[in-house]
Amino acid sequence: MSPTDPTDKKVVHVYDDIEEEDNHLPNWWLAILIGSIVFAFGYWFVYHTAELRPTPLAAYQAEVAALREARIRANPTSPEAIVALSRDAAAMTAGAEVYRTTCAACHGLSGEGIIGPNLTDRYWIHGARPEDMLKAVTEGFPTKGMPAWGPILGPERSLQAAAFVLTLRGKELPGKEPQGDPVE
Ligand code: HEC
Incomplete structure (x- = not known):
């Protein structure tokens, strides 16, 4: 066979x-x-x-983070950059200091509002987007009693102040009555 x-x-x-x-x-x-x-x-x-090489997922996430950082560095006044700044502890220590010395007299030490609106509630006259905060700080509302702080603070501290306002949002502190429209 x-x-x-x-x-x-x-x-x-x-x-x-x-x-x-x-x-x-x-x-x-x-x-x-x-x-x-x-x-x-x-x-x-x-x-x-041994983790000799990053997993494809980790490599992807690192690449995305690097891209985001590059985009923020290229455009520090973008909404994305202001939000990122509001999560940066060192920048927000500086932002709190700018707020205390420049804004608290009208908006209250905790943002609860005095002459200026309550910055901790969800009611906004001029919008609640990060870019609205920056515009409020740099250009002010001269006819409504808020001076333009941009020329006095300069770009870096203006950004820190705007980002700091984002950290106040949603605290809902009792203070000045709501003004403007509710924003979710
Ligand atoms: C001299 C008083 C005064 C100072 C100082 C001041 N503000 Fe204001 N701010 C006001 C007033 C008044 C308004 C309301 C304007 C209006 O009615 O349109 C306002 C409005 C705002 C708004 C818009 C609120 C909304 O409801 O849309 C933001 C944000 C703001 N201020 C942030 C700041 C920041 C940040 C600083 C410090 C850099 C600051 N302000 C300093 C008086 C002040």
């Missing part, structure tokens, strides 16, 4: 005329199976045990 002779194969099971033979798995099939097991161990070691 030659190895290619079909009768050479051992029939181990017959059912409904279907014969089951006990053949070896093809080598190419076994190679793929064993190869992928070896690869999986290697992959796990490189990415998860």
Whole structure:
């Protein structure tokens, strides 16, 4: 009997005329199976045990964060940059100081409002977007009793003050009655 002779194969099971033979798995099939097991161990070691390389997800997230930072650096007065500044602890220490010395006299030490509106409620006369805060600080509302602070504070401290107002929002402190429209 030659190895290619079909009768050479051992029939181990017959059912409904279907014969089951006990053949070896093809080598190419076994190679793929064993190869992928070896690869999986290697992959796990490189990415998860030794962490020799960042996982694709971590690499992607780092790339997105770098892009965002570059965009913020390129345009520091963008809404995105003002929001990022409002989450920066050092900048907000500076912002609190600018607020205390420049804004608190009219808006209250905690933003609750005195002559100027309550900055902690959800009512806004001139909008509640980050860019509205920056505009309020730099240009003021001279005909309504708020001077333009941009020329006095300069760009950096104006941005810090605007970002600091974002940190006051939503505190809902009791103070000056709501003015303007509610903003969610
Ligand atoms: C001399 C008083 C005074 C000072 C100082 C002052 N503001 Fe105001 N501010 C006002 C008044 C009054 C208004 C309301 C303007 C209006 O009625 O349109 C106002 C409005 C605002 C608004 C818009 C509020 C809204 O409801 O839309 C923001 C934001 C604001 N001020 C932030 C600041 C910040 C930040 C500073 C400090 C850099 C500051 N203000 C300093 C008097 C002041």
